[in-house]
Amino acid sequence: MLEALVYGAIAALISGTVLPLLYRSKNTRKTSFGLSLLSSILLLGFAGALLYTGKEPVFPPIRYLPGLDFTLVADRLSAGFILLIAAVVPGVSIYSVEYVEHAKSEAGKNLQTALTNLFILAMLMVVLAGNMVIFLIFWEIMSLSSLLLVLHDYSSEENKKAGFFYFVMTNISTAFLFVGFISLFRLTGSADFGPLEYSASELALPFLSLFIGFGVKAGLVPFHKWLPYAHPAAPSSVSALMSGVMLKVAVYGFLRFLLSVFTPELWWGVLIITAGSLSALFGVIYALKENDIKRLLAYSSIENIGIIFTGIGLYVIFKVEGLESLALLSLAGACFHAFNHALFKSLLFLCAGSIVHATGTRKIEAFGGLVKTMPATTALFMIGSVSIAALPPTNGFAGELLLYQAFFQSFAVTDPLLTVFLITALSSFALTGALAAALFVKLFGITCLALPRSEKSRLAEEVQKPMLIGPAVPAALCILAGLFSKQLLSFAGWEIEFPDLLLLGLLLGLIYAALFLIIRSKETSPARISETWGCGIPTLAPHMEYSSAGFSEPLVMIFKNIYRTKIVHKAEYHDKQESLFKNGNVEIRLLRFFEEYLYIPPARAIESFSKYVSSLQNGKLDSYILYAFLAVIVLIIATGGFV
Amino acid sequence: MNTSFLLFALLNPLFALLAAPLYMALIRKVKAYAQGRRGPSLFQVYYDLRKLLQKEAVYSPTSSWIMRFTPYLNLSTLLVCSLFVPLVFVPEPAGGIGNIIVFLYLLALERFFTALGGLDAGSAFGGMGSSRSMSLAAVIEPTMVVAFAALAFVLKSLNLHQMFALNAGTILPISPTLVLVSISLFIILIVETGRLPVDNPATHLELTMINEAMILEQTGTNLALLELAHALKQFLLMGILINTILPVGLSTEIDAGKIAVSAFLFLLKAGLLAIIIGLFESALAKMRLFRLPAFYVMAFFFSALTILIEVFA
Numbered sequence: 001m002l003e004a005l006v007y008g009a010i011a012a013l014i015s016g017t018v019l020p021l022l023y024r025s026k027n028t029r030k031t032s033f034g035l036s037l038l039s040s041i042l043l044l045g046f047a048g049a050l051l052y053t054g055k056e057p058v059f060p061p062i063r064y065l066p067g068l069d070f071t072l073v074a075d076r077l078s079a080g081f082i083l084l085i086a087a088v089v090p091g092v093s094i095y096s097v098e099y100v101e102h103a104k105s106e107a108g109k110n111l112q113t114a115l116t117n118l119f120i121l122a123m124l125m126v127v128l129a130g131n132m133v134i135f136l137i138f139w140e141i142m143s144l145s146s147l148l149l150v151l152h153d154y155s156s157e158e159n160k161k162a163g164f165f166y167f168v169m170t171n172i173s174t175a176f177l178f179v180g181f182i183s184l185f186r187l188t189g190s191a192d193f194g195p196l197e198y199s200a201s202e203l204a205l206p207f208l209s210l211f212i213g214f215g216v217k218a219g220l221v222p223f224h225k226w227l228p229y230a231h232p233a234a235p236s237s238v239s240a241l242m243s244g245v246m247l248k249v250a251v252y253g254f255l256r257f258l259l260s261v262f263t264p265e266l267w268w269g270v271l272i273i274t275a276g277s278l279s280a281l282f283g284v285i286y287a288l289k290e291n292d293i294k295r296l297l298a299y300s301s302i303e304n305i306g307i308i309f310t311g312i313g314l315y316v317i318f319k320v321e322g323l324e325s326l327a328l329l330s331l332a333g334a335c336f337h338a339f340n341h342a343l344f345k346s347l348l349f350l351c352a353g354s355i356v357h358a359t360g361t362r363k364i365e366a367f368g369g370l371v372k373t374m375p376a377t378t379a380l381f382m383i384g385s386v387s388i389a390a391l392p393p394t395n396g397f398a399g400e401l402l403l404y405q406a407f408f409q410s411f412a413v414t415d416p417l418l419t420v421f422l423i424t425a426l427s428s429f430a431l432t433g434a435l436a437a438a439l440f441v442k443l444f445g446i447t448c449l450a451l452p453r454s455e456k457s458r459l460a461e462e463v464q465k466p467m468l469i470g471p472a473v474p475a476a477l478c479i480l481a482g483l484f485s486k487q488l489l490s491f492a493g494w495e496i497e498f499p500d501l502l503l504l505g506l507l508l509g510l511i512y513a514a515l516f517l518i519i520r521s522k523e524t525s526p527a528r529i530s531e532t533w534g535c536g537i538p539t540l541a542p543h544m545e546y547s548s549a550g551f552s553e554p555l556v557m558i559f560k561n562i563y564r565t566k567i568v569h570k571a572e573y574h575d576k577q578e579s580l581f582k583n584g585n586v587e588i589r590l591l592r593f594f595e596e597y598l599y600i601p602p603a604r605a606i607e608s609f610s611k612y613v614s615s616l617q618n619g620k621l622d623s624y625i626l627y628a629f630l631a632v633i634v635l636i637i638a639t640g641g642f643v
Numbered sequence: 644m645n646t647s648f649l650l651f652a653l654l655n656p657l658f659a660l661l662a663a664p665l666y667m668a669l670i671r672k673v674k675a676y677a678q679g680r681r682g683p684s685l686f687q688v689y690y691d692l693r694k695l696l697q698k699e700a701v702y703s704p705t706s707s708w709i710m711r712f713t714p715y716l717n718l719s720t721l722l723v724c725s726l727f728v729p730l731v732f733v734p735e736p737a738g739g740i741g742n743i744i745v746f747l748y749l750l751a752l753e754r755f756f757t758a759l760g761g762l763d764a765g766s767a768f769g770g771m772g773s774s775r776s777m778s779l780a781a782v783i784e785p786t787m788v789v790a791f792a793a794l795a796f797v798l799k800s801l802n803l804h805q806m807f808a809l810n811a812g813t814i815l816p817i818s819p820t821l822v823l824v825s826i827s828l829f830i831i832l833i834v835e836t837g838r839l840p841v842d843n844p845a846t847h848l849e850l851t852m853i854n855e856a857m858i859l860e861q862t863g864t865n866l867a868l869l870e871l872a873h874a875l876k877q878f879l880l881m882g883i884l885i886n887t888i889l890p891v892g893l894s895t896e897i898d899a900g901k902i903a904v905s906a907f908l909f910l911l912k913a914g915l916l917a918i919i920i921g922l923f924e925s926a927l928a929k930m931r932l933f934r935l936p937a938f939y940v941m942a943f944f945f946s947a948l949t950i951l952i953e954v955f956a
Contacts, residue, residue: 371707391752392745404744408792408801411954419954423947426792427785434784437751438777441758445773450765451705486739499739504723511719519715519864525699532703532764532860535849540705546762546770554778557933 002057005046006074006128009039013124016117020110029100029113033093036117040089043124047083050074051492061130071130073193077259080492081127081252084339087477088244088346089120095350095470096237098463102357103152103235112152112235119145119241123249132181132191135253139177143170143217146246149238150230162233169216169226173250176213180206184261193260200265207268210257211275217250220309221279222594224302228290231298232362236353239294243301244346248338251308255335264316273313273425280306280432285562288439288552289590292362293352296443297345300388303432304341308334310429311403314410317422321413326406332494333402340395340481344387347474351381354467355447358460364443364548369452373460376468378448383475385440387482390433393505395478398485400433402498435555442551451542564593647897651734656725658906663878664688664871666917673921674845688874695867703860705765713760714861714868720753721875728882731906732894733808741804743791750835753872754780761857768849772856775932779841779853782936783834790827790946794887797821797953807886811893823949825888830942832884836877838920840930840938851929878913885912 016035020028050056054076061069074082096116103109122142129135147170151163183206185191187198196203216223231239258264283303290296311334318327354377355370356362371378387396407426411419452458462468481488483505486498534540556563571584616627668688675682702710727746739745754776761773797818798806810817816825834841837854846852849859858869886893892908894901930938 369705371709386755389751389755390748391755392748397748401742401744401748404788405801408744408795411792411796411950414954416951416955419951423789423792423950427789427943430785430788431781434751434781437755438781441755441762441773441777445759445762445770449707449709449759449763450770499742499745503738503740504745507723507726508719511722512715515715515719515722515868519696519868522696523699523864524697527700527702527863529704530701532705532766533768534766540765542765544767545765546767546774551770551774554775554932555781558778558782558936 002046002049002055003059005042006057006059006072009042009046009124010121012036012039012042013117013121017114017121020113020117024106024110026101029109030097032113032117033097033100036120037090037093039120039124040086040093043082043086043089046074047079047086050079051076051083054493059130068133068191069131070134071192072128072134073130074128076493077252077255078127080335080339081248082124084248084342085120085124085127085245087339088241088342088474091346091350091470091473092116092237092240092244093470094466094473095240095353097470098466099235099237099353099357099470108152112149112238115145115149116238116241119149119238120245123241123245126249127252131193132185136174136177136181139253140174142246142249143174146170146234146238146242150234152235152238153233159233162229166226166230169223172223173213173216176209176216177253180210180213180257183209193256196261196263203262207257207262210254211268211271214250214254215275218247218254218305218309219279219302220275220305221282221302222598224279224283225594225599227298227302228286228295231301231349232292232294236294236349236356239297239353240346240349243298243349244342247301247305248342251305251312251334251338255312258312258316264319266317266320269313269316269320270421271313272316273310273421276306276309276311276313277425277428277432278306279303280310281428281435282306282562284432284435284439285555285559288435288442288555289563291364291548293355293364293367293443293447294349294362296364296439297348297352300348300436300439301341301345303436304337304345304388307400307403307429307432308338308341310334310425311337311406314403314406317413317418318406318410321415321418323412326409326412328494329402329409329496330406332489332496333399333406336402336485336489337399340387340399340478343474343478343481344384344394344396347380347384347471347478348388350467350471350474351377351384354463354471355381355460357467358463359454359456361454361456364446366454367447367452367457368450368454368542368545369457370448370460373452373458374462376462377471380468380471380475381448382444383478384471385444387478389437389440391437393482393501393508395481395485398482398501402496403429405498438552438555442548446546446548446551450545451540453542453545453547563590565590645735645737647734648737648740650897651729651732652726654731654902655729656722658731659725659728659875659878659882660722660871662910662913663874664692666878666881666913667874669914669917670921670924671845673918674925677922677925692867692871695870696864698863700861700863700865702862703764703766706763706860709756709759710763710860711865713756714865714872716756717753717872718868718875720749721872721879724749724879725875727803728879729804729807729886729893730882730909732897732902733804733811736802736804739802741802743795743801743803743806746803747787747791750876751780753876757854757857757869760861761859764860766860768852768856768859771850772853772859775853776857779834779932779935783831783939783942786827786939786943786946787831787835789943789950790824790831793820793824793827793946793949793953796950797824803883807890807893808895810886810890811895812890814889814891816888816890818953820949820952821887823945823952825884827942827946827949828880828884828887830939832877832880833920833923834939835880836873839924840927841935843929881913881916882909885909885916 012035016032020032056075059072061071064070100109100112122138125138147167150166153159219227280303283299287296287299311330314330315327387394390396390400410422483502486500532540566589569586572582574580574582668685672682727741758773758777761769795801798809800806842853894905
């Protein structure tokens, strides 16, 4: 019965992919997104039933090559991530019905529709994959379909660069996964996900390569740079899927190996927490400085992935230390935060898409006053901002609360060095949370409040209905998942001591209503409207308002060592003695630390090596045959040496 | 829900709401005396609140629903917070009310909307206040979390009610390390309520304001609600500090006499703390904005030290 739901969802997604390739019409595109909506409803039923009953369905394997089976597996872990996919897809599908129509060409619209369906299908299949080969096949389909979506508007130079960057990074990720899978295969001779009994030193290589492979795809610092490039280039609905779901698929892959293949070591936990904390902190610190709304959200995704990895690292440490209940708490926190981030980040990306569509710019400094011109989008954007700033009683808070509870009880760990490490990690976690709140005060405040900062923003119009109903779905889920977090966790089988946020929400709501009614009933004179105080200036102008850069200035000053700003003077003079100034400029530039020190040197090395190699290619057939012959001989000698 | 908690839910917020403004006034009075003035009456804050509640609100044409929503939300949030800190007696725990992390994040909710309210009217002063407030809050957050983690670790619970039930009944705190946490809690109290050397609550120059700048555009009833919320916040943080360092007399059972003694003693202890805060404010000058992180590190150090001592002792 349950299996049928999965097959139905897969069939719906496949037809959603094929249809728009065959027929070019608006109705086909609508049907196609309807099919992906249908698939998510089927998946919702499947995942919910699996999580509630705990009964795992059996999918009969299909043998497609000798020794290689097409197997699907779904357990509670995959069910959790299928639930995540099923929660994000409806909003994105409804939104896309209208959003995709803004693409330039008719062919482009259909292609985008088909690829979106393929992308969803691939992510679903990665989560369902029953062995490493199937996993890798769909992992690649997922990467390629998202790459094509990032490149949807390939005419601009910036997007081409973004696409290339993403292409390289995603291949690095796959390469590391290959190394990890092959080294595991060498140990066991099997491509299945099964528990391993090997010594720690033998497992170090597979673990590290899988950690880097999944880390690149999830956007962990220092492998995060593709996110802020790819997201502004991609259509917003695709950004919502990439940030909301694809990053979580990488988290799923990592968890799959950590939970059902490896027996973790203590240093793995320390490594994972360190990478997680650094990602969280750097992500939010870079986001604070950002002036491009989609790039800012991309950096914020890096931050949240960091939080998820911090939770996973805590799980490993507690597991090794034998603190089972705390380990469970941290794992629940990491998974729940992954689910929550999927909801509020897709919500925020969809709202950002609407704002960018209405104003025609991505610059935060050019927004302002949208609360008046786009009230509904602003309200949805508000829900997303409150959730991501982890304020009670939303779901963003519920996830972080689980992790805080794990941290607060973690001092039962007896190792002194570990205690110091955990205090450091906790402080960095707290700092991240508070910086995220500051970040979203800035984003929401500068984007939606006060006077419009540009003509485009002043003339912005509210978007069409589907682009409001779409984000309304994750917005409603954000609130519900927060209020019913305790009930949700116990539904999924996690009996954890957890405050009842429903009670808290009800209390807040009731006291608010009571206060409002009491004050309003006593009110004697109506409110007046009068100008904002501006020290006597008759009318306030937009350029007098606090700007995005101004808002983050104090934090930039405090963290100036991390930003590494560089002041560059350029000047021309009329004379040689440099006394008569002709023209020039001074710019304060952000040093792109990771790019300049970590990405570019290896890229240059590879480039010069390729140039050297290309000189061997002389275009003559006989010399190529010679190369092939030499290669075969070298291979025979090399493998012979091993045997 | 049990009867003990229902009674608490009625008494504690009411007590906090009525008593909180008094300590705003008391600190002002102490500062006035320190400056050689007599200062306004202790009831002046109540008079001001009554006057403001009767006045109409004035809104800027630039402002939106955020500005109308924030005052009510802030006071409701702080009223919910007042269920978290036992002042008159410690009830039996119910429904996770009292969770220390929820308390911290309720304060964050209040701060988030106050900061948005500052940006809403489009005034540069409001934006400046919001920016500074959120920046300083971000820098103090690790200290707050680690201090509360230390408190939770020493008092063996995540629930403020259970913590203070453990600490109640003795004259002095049950563990000497709580004295160390108290130093951090005192600094947090100063920072969170916008007092010297972080922010000057008595300033009249917009450029030096932080908290006042954010509510510069708020008027009438709305301003009264915000002022009341601010007073409540200060009172509750004072409550946490007092219950930690001087728990004497805090009742853990429902008994009219004991509750009365408990409430009366609390008023006295809070009075003493208010005098200390007043003298502390009088003795210090406002620090430069970018010097403040160093001030916070001190509080951080004491909290981290507490955890380390408890772990290794």
